[in-house]
Amino acid sequence: MIPVRGYQGQKVAVLGLGRSGLATARALSAGGAEVLLWDDSAESRQKAEAEGFGMTDLSRHGAFDGVACLVTSPGIPHLYPQPHKIIARALELGVPVDNDIGLFFQSWGSSDWDHFDQMPKVICVTGSNGKSTTTALIHHIVESAGRPCQMAGNIGTGVLSIEPPQEGEILVLELSSYQTDLARALTPDVAVFTNLSPDHLDRHNGMGGYFAAKRRLFAEGGPDRAVIGVDETEGRFLAGQMSQGPQDDRVIRISSGEKLELFGWSVFARKGFLAEYRRGRQMASVDLRDIAGLPGAHNHQNACAAWAAARAIGLPPRLIEQALKSFRGLPHRSQLIASREGVRFINDSKATNVDSAAKALQAFPKIRWIAGGMGKDGGIADLVPHLGTVAKAYLIGHSARDFALQLGDVPHEISETMEQAVARAAAEAQPGEVVLLAPAAASFDQYPNFEKRGEDFARLVAALPGIALA
Incomplete structure (x- = not known):
């Protein structure tokens, strides 16, 4: 568990008591906060009560008196098509609204790090399609390299339920637009944008709002490296915003189908072959065609994204290639x-x-x-x-x-x-x-x-x- 820091002795309200909500409640309690919990579902309230938590009806008058923050689960609308009535009330009263991702980044570092020679790093993956496969593939590559690694977020474990990091550990997070849209803190070391296609448009009031939610991971977070798929207009726009010019290798552009030789750093797949280029020179090439766990052009794009993220944290091409070949894929995804x-x-x-x-x-x-x-x-x-x-x-x-x-x-x-x-x-x-x-x-x-x-x-x-x- 990652105890939430910054709220010791303060009241924090939690709305939504599913997997992430209960994990948030535990982490807040571990950090010394007084938690006020509520869920519209009686069944969810009963599960929380079985763990020893009390309930506070956040819709009643005065429920937010003295509350320092409201933490909400990602499935609960906070803006469009209209905010949940409890979130709307918090906003009316000026109570900050956050989610578990924001609390995680606020609490990730600790005094234990003072003794580390190699700091832990966070890689965050967002986009419309391929997030889960890319996240799992990065995790597989890092583990294959012998580095300590955890995977969490929209895949697997809730972010506040992970174990405190070891020295040099890599945490790989899959983040949905619901999560990036609301988090008050977003500070990844490496951020990955796979692609963009219409999805969840009711929750974001159209494609512009959907892209804006994804963009926050980069604009708010200021990652050391940004891995950005440029097969759509939005990705090209984002890459342009994040770089000082085509040779700025803080941005690693990726593509499935387009040759990207003119940039400071790029990874692309064409006709089944992955290529990495830096400042006009080819650094690596891998035949993806016979890798059973990564069939098709969409998985080749996932491979490019994972390759770029792994290279951004210093892993060598030979090791990454071996890990790609041993990746078996995720259940229910090709x-x-x-x-x-x-x-x-x-x-x-x-x-x-x-x-x-x-x-x-x-x-x-x-x-x-x-x-x-x-x-x-x-x-x-x-x-x-x-x-x-x-x-x-x-x-x-x-x-x-x-x-x-x-x-x-x-x-x-x-x-x-x-x-x-x-x-x-x-x-x-x-x-x-x-x-x-x-x-x-x-x-x-x-x-x-x-x-x-x-x-x-x-x-x-x-x-x-x-x-x-x-």
Whole structure:
């Protein structure tokens, strides 16, 4: 645990008692604060009370008397489409509003560091797609180098629940736009921006607000190194703002597809090869094409981001290359489940929107595509340009028939259930093809979350006769 510093003997209110909220309450208490807890859910309040915490209804009159700060969970709206009524009241009263990320950066350093020869560092990863894979890949690389490393944030452990850092330790944090938007302190040593595509627009009042939330990690934090994907206009704009010119190597530009030779420091992937350039000279080159844990151009961009972050903390190319080759990928993200007679089975259940599904469809040459669920606005119309690799689609769930109407001439069938889709796709797949679960839809019509959907796919694949698990 990281005890929260700066509030000893003061009242701090905590709104939202999920994983991060309870971790925040524990860390505040450990730092000597008096915590006032509330959640609109009776079930969540009961879980907190089972740990010995008392409840304070923060909506009642006078609840904020003497309160030094309100700490809110990331899932609770603090600005758009409108702030939660308790947050709105805190703002009316001038009570500072923060989140666990802000408290973490406020409390990360300690007097123990006075005895360290090598200071701990924080690498933060944000962006629209690839955050989790990039975060996990950086963690894998650092651990492979023999350096102490922890991973937390939007992936795995809450930031205030991690162990106090050892000498020379690297902490890798995945940060969502909800987290970067509100944190009052953001001071990473290395900040990574993967890419930007429309997401969470209601919470940010459009693309401008969404980008502004991501940009705070760089503009507010002033990292020593900024790793920035420049395949979109926003990334190019951010890189320009963070650098004093094209040769400023405090910014490491990354790309999947564009050659970046003119900058002070860049890492890019083209035609399956990763290249690192510094001041016009190639420093390293890696063939990514046969790395099973990083299939497709979107994962090659993730590899570029992780490579750049690892180089920014001084790790050598040879070691990073070895770590890339041993990376097995994250569950439900282009995850190789099994193979049979030349057919591979890939679980990308995390592809819950059109953009992520498009990246998955571009990663393999010939696909038996399992898609469907609770479709989002517009369905899969924007996927039509990316369907050239699809031999046949097997549609499941609530939106199966709506998706079928948008497929044009692509062969397809309505499978309804995952069980039928897996059985039919496996029976019809030919050697060299991939059976790909990339739903382009939410899971809530048939599964509680995308993880359960992916696990069901993996279970059904594992039960096929003659299957060889990865």
